[in-house]
Amino acid sequence: MLASIQPLDRVALELGPISIYWYGIIIALGAYLGLLLAIRETQRQGLPKETFVDLILWAVPIAIISARIYYVTFQWSYYKDNPGDIFAIWEGGIAIHGALIGSVITAIIFTRKRGLSFWKIADIAAPSILLGQAIGRWGNFMNQEAHGGPVTRAFLENLMLPEFIINQMYIDGTYYHPTFLYESLWNIIGVILLVILQRTSLKRGEIFLSYVIWYSFGRYFIEGLRTDSLMLTETLRIAQVISIVLIIVSIALIIYRRKVMKATPYNEQG
Numbered sequence: 001m002l003a004s005i006q007p008l009d010r011v012a013l014e015l016g017p018i019s020i021y022w023y024g025i026i027i028a029l030g031a032y033l034g035l036l037l038a039i040r041e042t043q044r045q046g047l048p049k050e051t052f053v054d055l056i057l058w059a060v061p062i063a064i065i066s067a068r069i070y071y072v073t074f075q076w077s078y079y080k081d082n083p084g085d086i087f088a089i090w091e092g093g094i095a096i097h098g099a100l101i102g103s104v105i106t107a108i109i110f111t112r113k114r115g116l117s118f119w120k121i122a123d124i125a126a127p128s129i130l131l132g133q134a135i136g137r138w139g140n141f142m143n144q145e146a147h148g149g150p151v152t153r154a155f156l157e158n159l160m161l162p163e164f165i166i167n168q169m170y171i172d173g174t175y176y177h178p179t180f181l182y183e184s185l186w187n188i189i190g191v192i193l194l195v196i197l198q199r200t201s202l203k204r205g206e207i208f209l210s211y212v213i214w215y216s217f218g219r220y221f222i223e224g225l226r227t228d229s230l231m232l233t234e235t236l237r238i239a240q241v242i243s244i245v246l247i248i249v250s251i252a253l254i255i256y257r258r259k260v261m262k263a264t265p266y267n268e269q270g
Contacts (some may be wrong), residue, residue, distance in 0.1 A: 005170045010142055021090040023139040030135030031060050034128035041124045041198060051114070052128075055121070059106045063099040064089070070098020074230040074238060092143045094217075095230065096133060097242050103129070119205035123267055126211035127194040133215070134187035137180040141168060148177025148225035179225050186218035202267050203257060209250040216243035216250075 012021040038052040071093045072079050072086055079086050107125070113117040140146035153175050156166045161178065169176050190211065197207050220243040223229055229237040 005167050007144055007171075008142060008168055019090075020144040023090055023092060026139040026142065027064075027136050030132035031056065033135065034132040037131055038125055039130040040209075041127075045124065046124060047116075047124075051116070052125070055107065055110050058110060059103050062106045063102045064094060066105075067094035067096065067099035067103025070095040070101070071230070074112040092140065092145045095239075097141075097239065100129075101218070117204065119208065121268075122208035123198070123204060123206075126208045127191045127198070130187050130194060130211055130215060131191045134184045134191065137184040137187070141178070142166070144168060144171050146180050146226065147171070148179040149227055150174050155263055173184060176227070177225050178221050182225075183218065183222050187215065187223070190214045190218070198267065200267070203254075204267050206254055207267060209254055212246050212250045216246045219243050220247075 010021055010023065011019045012022045012025055021102075035052060035056050038056075039049050042051055043049050045169075068086075068089055075093070085091070093120075104122075107121060108118055111117075111121050137146070147169060153170075155164065156169060156175055156178070159178075165178060165181065166175070169178050179218075193214065194207060194211055197210060222241050223239045223243070225235055226237075229239060232238045232241055
């Protein structure tokens, strides 16, 4: 029976010589649904709804490019000998931390040019970013990547997973941890919590910083299960190191802005 298991086709549609991959479709879907969520919150707070449409036109392509640059940089030992693969983004290989760096830089420049508060825009965007990440992980699922170490079929069945997920986790004769799913579920819970926080009296910027803490906390532990981590040294996983740093910096910023920057306004409430 195992020999008959076939992975899901990574190609969603072929238009002549052009192949459209599920990976790209899913990433685009995550960005679109995140945009809708951001627009809804933007209107609730009385800002023009086109604010995030304009921002995302810059942020998404820059985030993808920076995510790819980040990934290629830490995998340079491979790409220096295979330069043609650098642009094969449909094969996977974009790093979320790289995307965040590009997105934050873009948002800082955008808000300064528009005369907006970066922290206010970041608070609105936080649930949308996490929603995009939650959906985007299913692109990894289609590519059979970002999985964890070997497990048994019985282990996956005990998780009450649907058959299509169990079968997709069967790679080259071995079943693997569906870490893409763990992170996706963690992120969805985070989206719900962040939307709730948007209706509370947190200081401006604290919703975004809460997103950073929530995502980084989950990513630290999930990353420990993965087999394809970008490594800083032979024993240090880059994502885990960055997660710890981001948690510490975010908590420090919350404390600093509450104790020192007491004039920081509170988040808008509906």
